[in-house]
Structure formats: structure tokens, C-alpha cells
Amino acid sequence: MSVSRLRITAVALLVAGATVLATPAQAAGGHRAASRFDDGSFESPKAPANNFTEFAAGQSIGPWRITAGSVDLIGAGFWQAAEGDQSLDLNGAGAGTIAQTFATTPGATYSVTYALAGNPAGGPALRTGRAEIDGQDFQDFTFDITGKTRADMGYVGRQFSFVARNSSTTLTFASTVAGPYGPVLDDIQVKECKACCGN
The missing domain is CATH 1.20.5 (Single alpha-helices involved in coiled-coils or other helix-helix interfaces)
Incomplete structure (x- = not known):
């Protein structure tokens, strides 16, 4: 030869x-894991300005998959975003769930941060949901919309950390409130933690 x-x-x-x-x-x-976590501000695709687009289970918003129910991608100007132009209402016609799978290093600790608000258009006042890692509930969250408006959403920061078990990890956010007015997410970030954080 x-x-x-x-x-x-x-x-x-x-x-x-x-x-x-x-x-x-x-x-x-x-699903194939992305090389890194991406588009935590829901900037792509673009929703109509001053309006929103509903996405149902089986569809995707960039690297995010809608795995249950439906969600609304909020366009620029519809209400205040925490970062960039767009944000996500976890309730479309009803409660929705989104997930993204990305590459991780087994044994490494990762920090997840996100901006939380709530659709201020209707009741009930409390918007509730949960964040999961590989199907395990890591953080329940609640946001009270009392006094909030589309011009002043009142975003608050949330954080948790996890230790990766596999070479890919799935981060999930799910609404736990019924109806068309859900928790609002923006500026989701996942970063490897170099001796900087704990659970």
C-alpha cells in the first residue's frame, strides 16, 4: 500500500x-449540543417591532426549542427589554417550556444568570416558573407584576449554579402559571465558574 x-x-x-x-x-x-450556550437575549429571529410572534411546541427560536405549550417572542418596542431589543414571554396561548442543549465539561461548575419580569397585561399578579438542568428542578421563580408597566417592567436578576455531569447539558425554563400572561425572561447567561460560586 x-x-x-x-x-x-x-x-x-x-x-x-x-x-x-x-x-x-x-x-x-x-439534539446535537451547540458548541456553547447562545442567544440568551432572544435576539434572533426578529419579531415584528411593537408586536410579538407566538411559537408552539416543536418550533425553535434560534438555539432554543419550544418543548411544550407555546411562548411569545416579544419584538422591539413592545415592552422594555432587560438587554438588547427582544425578550420572551414564557406563556403564549398558555404555559410554555423552552430548552437549549450546549457543550459542557463533566465535573465543571457553571453559573446561570437571567433577568426575570412578568407580562403586566393581566392577572393573576404572580408569574411563576422553574429552571431545570437535564430535567432536574434547580430553581423555582416568582415575579409579582403589581405596579409594573410595559415601560417599566422591573426586571430582577436571578442566579443558580450546577455541576455538569455530561459533555452536553440541557437548560430548561418552564412557566407554571396558566393563561396568556407569563413570566418574562431575558439576558440568560451560562458561564463556567472558576472557583467563583457555589450552589
Whole structure:
């Protein structure tokens, strides 16, 4: 066998091996993990200015999958965003759930931060939901919309941390309030924590 043919065979074997190694990570979450967490401010795609677009289970908003119910992607100017131009109401016609799977290092600690508010248009006053890591409830959240308006949403910061168990992790946010007025999320960030935080 010639040297050039030997090199081609070796490359082919390496490529095949890489494909086999990638498959379990994809199968673990049912979706290919992004190389990093992305678009926590829901800036893409663009919703109509001063309006919103409803997305139902099975659809995606950038790297986010809607896994249950429906959600509303809020366009620029409709109400105050915490960061950038857009935000997300976790309730479309009713309670919705979103999830994103991204690459992680097993054993490493990650910090999740996000801005929380609530759709101020109707009752009840309390908007409730939860954040999950790989299907496990990590943080329940509540936001009171009393006195809040579309011009002054009153965003508050929330944070929790987790230790990655696998080479990919799925972050989920779910509304736990009925009706079309849900908790509002924006500026979600996931960062590896270098001896900076605990649970």
C-alpha cells in the first residue's frame, strides 16, 4: 500500500471515529449540543417591532426549542427589554417550556444568570416558573407584576449554579402559571465558574 493511500485511510478512520464519539452526546439529549450556550437575549429571529410572534411546541427560536405549550417572542418596542431589543414571554396561548442543549465539561461548575419580569397585561399578579438542568428542578421563580408597566417592567436578576455531569447539558425554563400572561425572561447567561460560586 502506498504512503499516500495509507494517509487517506488513516484520515478516514479518524473521521469515522470522531463521528462515533459524537453520537452518544447527541443521543443523550436527543439534539446535537451547540458548541456553547447562545442567544440568551432572544435576539434572533426578529419579531415584528411593537408586536410579538407566538411559537408552539416543536418550533425553535434560534438555539432554543419550544418543548411544550407555546411562548411569545416579544419584538422591539413592545415592552422594555432587560438587554438588547427582544425578550420572551414564557406563556403564549398558555404555559410554555423552552430548552437549549450546549457543550459542557463533566465535573465543571457553571453559573446561570437571567433577568426575570412578568407580562403586566393581566392577572393573576404572580408569574411563576422553574429552571431545570437535564430535567432536574434547580430553581423555582416568582415575579409579582403589581405596579409594573410595559415601560417599566422591573426586571430582577436571578442566579443558580450546577455541576455538569455530561459533555452536553440541557437548560430548561418552564412557566407554571396558566393563561396568556407569563413570566418574562431575558439576558440568560451560562458561564463556567472558576472557583467563583457555589450552589
